[in-house]
């Protein structure tokens with residue numbers, strides 16, 4: 001079974017992903033894959049440089065993530081351009097990692113895909129698990145974790161589909177406003193139902 005783990009920025013995907021890893025599930029992390037495909041020397045990074053200019057490349061030749069993030073999170077047009085460049089490479093690498101895990105004998109794999117709904121990847125997974133929080137909780141945690149201003153935090157939240165829509169498209173929802181123990185209990189209950 002392929003579980004698609006998603007939510008929105010700072011809703012708690014990585015937190016739940018860590019819990020899944022501790023329970024022995026292999027994880028394919030789209031955000032990590034998104035870092036692999038733009039490593040120094042990749043074709044994808046060259047294309048990003050051609051489109052967005054040297055301004056998004058640091059002195060050591062690596063991607064200046066903060067500069068590119070500031071550009072794309074405030075411009076839907078630039079964000080679409082970046083997605084068109086990066087998403088095919090991300091999908092290819094995620095599917096490669098999935099095949100390796102299936103060959104290694106895993107029968108349940110977790111794909112942590114923040115943009116599962118935005119990129120219409122529902123057909124890549126068998127079950128969709130959405131981690132959701134209230135907007136207030138999301139803002140507070142995002143600003144605390146990344147030291148973003150309220151404006152930057154809101155720009156990033158608004159660059160993704162609302163959690164209310166994702167909850168409707170989920171096979172199961174984890175409400176992550178409480179304690180980590182509470183979230184863990186919800187996760188284990190969902191897995192016990194799915195694993196039967």
Ligand SMILES: CC(C)(COP(=O)(O)OP(=O)(O)OC[C@H]1O[C@@H](n2cnc3c(N)ncnc32)[C@H](O)[C@@H]1O)[C@@H](O)C(=O)NCCC(=O)NCCS
Nearest residue numbers: 009010030031034065066068069083086113114115159160
């Ligand atoms: C623009 C980049 C370089 C900024 O890097 P930075 O380290 O500052 O942010 P990070 O990667 O941790 O992403 C922050 C949050 O934004 C989300 N996010 C990333 N890209 C996008 C996007 N194109 N649209 C909406 N949300 C996004 C991430 O899932 C995460 O929740 C980076 O976000 C990126 O490469 N984005 C394009 C690739 C992508 O779409 N990744 C999502 C995989 S599903």
Ligand SMILES: Nc1ncnc2c1ncn2[C@@H]1O[C@H](COP(=O)(O)OP(=O)(O)OP(=O)(O)O)[C@@H](O)[C@H]1O
Nearest residue numbers: 008009010011012013014015141145176178179180
């Ligand atoms: N139940 C919780 N109680 C308190 N803090 C939490 C809880 N869940 C997550 N957090 C904290 O909130 C922040 C966001 O959580 P996390 O990084 O798991 O979200 P995410 O969805 O993976 O975010 P991103 O999409 O940006 O990677 C982190 O600092 C995390 O430690």
